[in-house]
Amino acid sequence: MxxxxxxxxxxxxxxxxxxxxxxxYTLAKNxxxxxxxxxxRTAGSKTLYGGRVYSKPLEEVYENFRKEAPIERWVKKERFSFMSNGELLTLEYSSTDSTSFTAYLSRLASWMAQKAEEAGAVxxxxxxxxxxxxxxxxxxxxRCGDEVLRSNVVVDAEGVNRLILERFGMVPKLEKRQVALGLxxxxxxxxxxxEGRLGLAAGEGLAWLIVGEATGYLPGGSFLYTNSSTISLGLVVFLEEAYQNINQHVFNILEDLKQKQSIKEVIADGVVIExxxxxxPEMGLGMSxxxxxxxxxxxxxxxxxLLLNLGYTIRGVDFAAYSGYLAAKTILKAHSMGSYNSESLSFYQKLLEESFIMKEMKKHKKITKLMRSNEMFTIYPGILLDTVKKLFEIEYSSPTILQALRNSIKGKTSLLKLLWNIFRTFF
Ligand SMILES: Cc1cc2nc3c(=O)[nH]c(=O)nc-3n(C[C@H](O)[C@H](O)[C@H](O)COP(=O)(O)OP(=O)(O)OC[C@H]3O[C@@H](n4cnc5c(N)ncnc54)[C@H](O)[C@@H]3O)c2cc1C
Incomplete structure (x- = not known):
């Protein structure tokens, strides 16, 4: 010390x-x-995430990223499911190429810290x-206890709790509506x-997001990602809605999910090791x-x-790493000018605004709102599954799609409201 x-x-x-x-890494390299x-106790020991990261921004920052980073599997298969009454309606997409990979965040964060150390950082x-x-x-x-550590500039990368910033008066106290709880x-x-159970070729990865019953019908989503010889299974629920509507421990919702046939078959004989x-953060720009x-x-x-949750995918790690890279570029410029005042450092905000991070967060502002609508998670999964069931389970006559949809909606919501929600999300 x-x-x-x-x-x-x-x-x-x-x-x-x-x-x-x-x-x-970027600062020390320069x-x-x-x-x-x-x-x-170690870099990465306190971080936790689902398991899939988009690689392009990291490849821009770290040389030889694909070769050196602790990648588990490249994601070649995407699944998005609605779950209701144990039944699933799934959209599956198989790709020949891949822009994302699965990894343990603890190992990835520790690898990044090692790269920073190799570049000369302490x-x-x-x-x-x-x-x-x-x-x-x-x-x-x-300040760490009684000690003062001095520098020209401080980068606050303390994560979602941001207690230091709160004490400094830079952000208000974290509210329930701003965050989600992940398990x-x-x-x-x-x-x-x-591979056999999920229809994957050797080494291929799967990212699977499920809404509806998978979170006990709470706003949020469940996820299943494949690593080399483990599966990451979990859920994220919006804290405010969970707080208002929950009638059991979140832990039990995850345990219930493991008992659903479609998940049970995949994880059979598996041993929980972590x-x-x-x-x-879940408020999109509302939390920045x-x-x-x-x-x-x-x-x-x-x-x-800086995190974007679109329901079918979540982007936190690539946004975090790239914002760190932009902060470093700003400091390098400020260092060359010998000025670290807010005017020099405001260049960071400019870089962020011009980068894919802010563009993405602004572009998807509406979907972030829809993610908070209860109907999306409580009523719609049931309506969709019921509609599909009516279309496929035929005895003598089969309904038209509109008839099936109308019948499934009856007593739950109106067709107009459903169409309006679709419209306001996408247009
Ligand atoms: C359940 C869940 C699933 C997720 N799934 C995904 C996913 O699949 N893909 C994705 O890209 N993102 C995902 N995310 C988001 C992702 O984990 C975060 O966006 C990312 O880790 C943010 O990185 P960061 O460096 O800003 O913060 P963090 O990774 O939280 O790192 C902050 C670090 O600061 C340290 N720290 C905090 N306070 C102090 C202090 N006072 N003094 C010293 N050190 C301190 C902490 O110990 C920690 O190591 C998920 C998150 C959760 C919770």
Whole structure:
């Protein structure tokens, strides 16, 4: 610790998740003195996610990413299902190419931290940052207990809880409506069983998202991702809606899901080897601070609310890592000018706005709203499955699609409301 408090770093980074380590890697590679402070025992030990990451942004930042990163399987098959009364309506897409992979986030984050270390960054684990350290209102480092660690600029990559930013008054206290609760089990299973049961060729990966009964009809979704010889199974439920409507422990919803025939068949003989829970930002731009910079400060990743949940896919890791990369580019520019005030660091916001991150978050603003509508998760899965059942389970006469839909809707909602919801989501 005395070495740390006696050294003035160019940059202090709080948190060794994908955002913090990617910022550290980019800065150290360009010759800046960087230290990453992580409260977990190892980099990645405190991070948790479902299991699929989009690779392109990471390939742009890390050389030889495809060869070196701890990738489990490249996703070649996508499934999206509505579940109701144990029955499934599934859309399946098989691709010859792949833009995403499955991985353990703990290993991926630890690999990123290792890359940062190899580039010259110092990674210190088992240390908690308590506060930002200010001189004349300007961030000049951090406080860890009684110690002050000094730097020209601090990158806040502390993740979704963002307690440091809250104490600093940069963001309000986290509210239930802004976050979702994620639960995940890792289940060990032979690769041949994973592939045989899910119709995958050797080495191929699957990403499967399920809504409706899979979350006990709560707004959110369940996920199943295939790793080399494990399956990641879990769910994400919006905290506010869960809080209002839940009548059992979330843990039991996941256990119930494991008993549904379609999931039970896949995980049979599997052994749970890991269990975790974590919050995730879910308000789209509603959770992002208006200014993601200050005098001597930049905010990246989940702490900045940079996550997109579209229901059929979730993007957090690539957004986090790329925002870390953009923060690093901003600091390198500020370093060359010798100024770390908010005016110089506002360049980060400009880069973010021009990047795919903000463009994606703005483009999909409406779908993020629909994700909060109860009907999407409570009524619609049942209506869809009932409609399909009427179309396929024929005795003598078969209904037209409209007749089947009308009959399934009866007493639950109106056709007009359903069509309006579809319209306002996509147009
Ligand atoms: C259940 C679930 C499923 C998800 N599924 C996916 C998915 O499939 N694909 C995807 O791309 N994203 C997914 N995400 C989102 C993804 O995990 C996050 O967006 C991503 O991890 C954010 O990275 P980050 O570096 O900003 O924060 P984090 O990964 O949370 O890292 C923050 C780090 O800061 C450290 N820290 C916090 N406070 C302090 C402090 N005071 N002092 C020192 N260190 C501190 C923490 O220990 C942690 O290591 C999922 C999230 C959840 C919860």
């Amino acid at each position: 005395s070495y740390l408090s006696n050294t003035k770093f160019d940059v202090i980074i709080v948190g060794a998740g994908p955002a913090g380590s990617t910022a550290a 010759g800046l003195r960087v230290v990453v402070l992580e409260r977990g 990674i210190v684990t088992d240390i908690r940052v308590d506060d930002l350290y200010l001189e004349d209102g300007v961030v000049k480092g951090v 995940k089990q890792v289940i060990r299973l032979d690769a041949s069983k994973i 269990y975790g829970a974590h919050l995730t 601070p208006k200014k993601m910079y200050g005098d001597g400060l930049l905010i990246v990743g989940d702490a900045a609310g």
